[in-house]
Amino acid sequence: MAAGKGTRLKSKRPKVLHEIGGQALLRHVIRAASHIVPPSDIYVVVGHQAARVEDAVRDTGVHFIHQHEQHGTGHAIQTAQSAVSRYENILVLSGDVPLLKSNTIAQVRDFHIFERAAMTILTAVPENAIGYGRVIRKEPGSNDVSAIVEQKALTSEQAKVGEINSGIYAFRTEPLFAHLGELKNENAHGELYLTDMAGLLVHAGERVLAIQAGNPVEVLGANTIAEMMELDREIRLETARRLMSEGVTILRPETTVIDASVEVSPDTVIEPFVQLLGDTKVGEDCRIRSYSVVENTTIADRVTVRQGCVISGARIGTGALLGPYAHIRPESEVGEDAHVGNFVETKKVVLGKGSKANHLTYLGDAIIGDGTNIGAGVITCNYDGVNKHTTSIGDGVFVGSDTTLVAPISVGNGAYIAAGSSITEDVPEGALALARSRQTTKPGWATTKSAVAKKKLSLNH
Structure with a gap:
């Protein structure tokens, strides 16, 4: 009824x-x-x-x-x-x-x-x-x-x-x-x-x-929100007790938020203040560290999720390393032994086996091959204001720090992209791409400017 x-x-x-x-x-x-x-x-x-x-x-x-x-x-x-x-x-x-x-x-x-x-x-x-x-x-x-x-x-x-x-x-x-x-x-x-x-x-x-x-x-039913939260506490503690009886270690289970639908395999460790929500499945020998929120995500075996990660609607491969403070958004697939590091955001991305994006990066609507290194501050420019476009990066590619990849674009296997580049054209396999203005150095300019400023300051006084 x-x-x-x-x-x-x-x-x-x-x-x-x-x-x-x-x-x-x-x-x-x-x-x-x-x-x-x-x-x-x-x-x-x-x-x-x-x-x-x-x-x-x-x-x-x-x-x-x-x-x-x-x-x-x-x-x-x-x-x-x-x-x-x-x-x-x-x-x-x-x-x-x-x-x-x-x-x-x-x-x-x-x-x-x-x-x-x-x-x-x-x-x-x-x-x-x-x-x-x-x-x-x-x-x-x-x-x-x-x-x-x-x-x-x-x-x-x-x-x-x-x-x-x-x-x-x-x-x-x-x-x-x-x-x-x-x-x-x-x-x-x-x-x-x-x-x-x-x-x-x-x-x-x-x-x-x-x-x-x-x-x-x-x-027991509930006629007030407070009573309902008592039922919520009871069902979550029951879920934690069930998982622990199946070989999962939950440190301070009273601090965790684990939905009744969540599945976790033996020998995985869940640290305090973790949230596992929705249709989430976690494999064996994983460690989910404090303050991470994982929702509707499948995590394979031997995955480490470091502190403060937010993961939703994703698939994480065996041996992957995430965080701290990574944001893995829906339709992201992180491959076996891949790394997604601190303050990296992914959305609708396939990151291949052993590939790494370790620092301060946004990867959206991208397909990235195996063994590729994405440097700090790299951005895939996937949105043109109307439509989303795909960036395709091959195996063994090196993308230098602070690179912008303006989609749609393709980077071939084994290519190198120099740091600070803005890539707007496809990069062939094995090529080196540089897309930045030439540096100009003016000797003594800063010294002269400083001296002029000091002289003006003394005259005003």
Whole structure:
């Protein structure tokens, strides 16, 4: 269910599209459910800003059901009835409970089917149950439930119950839809609550059961930004713990920001204050040094990323050395054993095996061969104000410091370009290119100028 506004967040963004662990809340839930059933059997009820929610998760392959007017969780299921009535059993998940694990969903499903219950409620016993509806069992130790009572309606005795309703259910569709129309909106919000189905089904003589989650954290939602950031902290620490269990060293994991989707291979070291975001994959025996940010990037084995690098949408080859303070922009491919040094920026560049650009350089829209050296301060002038153009540099080329390469241009294998040149024409293989004005030296000019200045100064005084 993903139709609500989440008004308590005080945000224009739909609640289910707020992110923790680098992904929207709803994507976490869909991913967990997709391990249990194929996406073709997952239905997302959308309402508030429905188009925006659909666009955000359309690539998952799920179906969408429109709850054009939002009159509560019970009304959401009424809206979905025609789409899901062909199933013997359905699972109802909340789109804003992102820590729920697929094995927990499977436990609810299997328990529900084995017991042939009409309704099964996933419960939990958190440290603080205030604010949650309580699940009232018929007797201690029994799986049978008599009712779900919302916080405001609790008696003093019921308030002592620590077992909460998670809002996650399994239903047998026949009794659910037989009694769904009996829901009443006699409450402060005038809505139809799915929680009321427990009492209705019990009254009808159907079995309503409860199964408790092993880890209460899994069922926690968030109604404020602060609460959401607590969930973000939890999922990131969980990701760090998982990676460390797989052989990754993370120094001070509480300082790192690692998205749940990130993959890191064994024997890699992640230093404090590193961010690994999106669909990033890091190979074995790498070291990612402090303050580097790596997003949607594939890094091969034995790569060193020195301090303060920003890498996005790139591919980094085995043994490469980056930084410090390199900026590797999208569609850059840094080859095996290549070096991209301090304050070097690349964009849509292929840098060949063993090639080096070590200092203060901009390389954009360029293809650079193997074993080429790019000197300090080199610039590929790729943009003419309207279009981007490509610079092609061959193998074993030496490009001297402070050279500008005005694209489109090609430099052949083994060519040399003298420092300070502005290259506007292709350079043939094995050639030397010089494109700078001849130096003029005037002996004694500076001495004379200084003497004249001093004389003027003394006369003024």
